[in-house]
Amino acid sequence: MNSDRRGGGGRVLALFVVVVLGITGFLGYRGELPRWPFGDHYTTAGLIGPSLPPLDPALVSRVAEPALVNITAGIRPYGMGAAGSGIVLSAQGEVLTSHHVIKGADTVTVSDVGTGAVYTATVAGYDSMADIALLDLQGADGLPVARIGSSAPLHVGDDVLAIGNAGGTGSPTAVRGPITNLDSAIVARNAADLTRKSLRGMIEVAAAVAAGQSGGALVDRYGSVIGVVTAASGDAQKTLGKGPNGYAVPIDTAMGVVRQIRSGTPTDTVHIGPTATLGILTSDAQPAAQSAVPAGARIDVAIYGLPAYEAGLADGEIITALDDRPITGSQMLKAALNAHRPDDVVRLELSDPGGARRTVSVTLTVGPPN
Structure with a gap:
C-alpha cells in the first residue's frame, strides 16, 4: 500500500x-x-x-x-x-x-x-x-x-x-x-x-x-x-x-x-490492470535549506511482507527516482507507478537522511495503492 x-x-x-x-x-x-x-x-x-x-x-x-x-x-x-x-x-x-x-x-x-x-x-x-x-x-x-x-x-x-x-x-x-x-x-x-x-x-x-x-x-x-x-x-x-x-x-x-x-494506454491518472504496489506509506520529503536531504517521497513505513520491506527499503529513506524518472514527492511516485503492473521490476534511487545514496531493484506485487 x-x-x-x-x-x-x-x-x-x-x-x-x-x-x-x-x-x-x-x-x-x-x-x-x-x-x-x-x-x-x-x-x-x-x-x-x-x-x-x-x-x-x-x-x-x-x-x-x-x-x-x-x-x-x-x-x-x-x-x-x-x-x-x-x-x-x-x-x-x-x-x-x-x-x-x-x-x-x-x-x-x-x-x-x-x-x-x-x-x-x-x-x-x-x-x-x-x-x-x-x-x-x-x-x-x-x-x-x-x-x-x-x-x-x-x-x-x-x-x-x-x-x-x-x-x-x-x-x-x-x-x-x-x-x-x-x-x-x-x-x-x-x-x-x-x-x-x-x-x-x-x-x-x-x-x-x-x-x-x-x-x-x-x-x-x-x-x-x-x-x-x-x-x-x-x-x-x-x-x-x-x-x-x-x-x-x-x-x-x-x-x-x-x-x-x-x-490500454496508461496516463498519469489512469492505471491499466490491477494495482501494482511497493507496499509503503510515504510523505513528501521537504529538506531544509543547505540540507543534504533531497526532495522526494519519504518512506514512513515499509509494510512487513510486501515488496519494499522484502527488498530492504528502510523507514526514513527517500525515493528520488524510479526508472530514471525524478521523484520529488508522493504524488509523483504514484503517477510513476501508474504505468506499471504487478510483477514489473522497478529501479529505485534512494537517499538516506544523511545524504548517502543507493539504487535498489524491487518487484511489484498486487495490493493496495501506493
Whole structure:
C-alpha cells in the first residue's frame, strides 16, 4: 500500500463528506431489460419544466436494477473487505464502479442483480483521482446492460434516483431526490483506510445515499444512467443543519475514463490492470535549506511482507527516482507507478537522511495503492 465542475448559479460547494465505501469489517464481510417507457428520442434536455413527466421510483427501479451488480472486495493481509455496487456496460461483463470500492483488493466477487449469477472479477483499470474503475467478469455472457445517458443536459432541480446495494444486503435500494448542484467540490474520506481525496465536478443530490451504494447508478426518469454514486455527506452536514446529500461522478466523466482504460494506454491518472504496489506509506520529503536531504517521497513505513520491506527499503529513506524518472514527492511516485503492473521490476534511487545514496531493484506485487 502506498498512500500518501458546472453548478447552480456558478456555485462551487466545498464540503467535507464521507466516501460511501460500503460495508467494511475486520476479517471480511458478513433476461433482457424491460421495454423503455418512453421512446429513445425523448431526453431530459428536450423536456423542460412542466412538460416533464414525474419520476416514478418503482418503474425506474424496475428498468435500472437488472443492469446493476453487487460487489464484494477482499484485501490481504489486512483481513478487510468492502461491499459496493456496479453498473453493467456490456453483456460480456464489463462493469463500471467506484475505485474506492475495489481499492487494493486481492479478490473481487460480483453478483449480477439481473441474473443472480456470481462471478470472479479482475480489475481492467482505474482512475483513482476521478474515483472510477472498470472490472471484467470472468466467464460472463448475456448480462442485462445499463442504458447509458449523458450528464451534459442535466439541470439543477431535475429529479433523479440513486440505486445501489445499500447496507451490503445484496438487494438494490433506491433513494429519490432533486439535483442541487452540478459542480460540487468535496473532500471525501475513505471509511476503510481513512485517506482523503478531493473530488470536483460532482453531481449533488438531496437524497439519503447509504453505505453500499457506492459504484451504483444515478439515473434519470427514463432509467438512463447519468452518474456513478460515490459519496454521501457526513456529520458536518448535520452540524450545519442541512439534510443528507449524495454525490455522483457525472457519467460523461466516467465514460471518458472507461474509454481510456479500453485503449490500454496508461496516463498519469489512469492505471491499466490491477494495482501494482511497493507496499509503503510515504510523505513528501521537504529538506531544509543547505540540507543534504533531497526532495522526494519519504518512506514512513515499509509494510512487513510486501515488496519494499522484502527488498530492504528502510523507514526514513527517500525515493528520488524510479526508472530514471525524478521523484520529488508522493504524488509523483504514484503517477510513476501508474504505468506499471504487478510483477514489473522497478529501479529505485534512494537517499538516506544523511545524504548517502543507493539504487535498489524491487518487484511489484498486487495490493493496495501506493
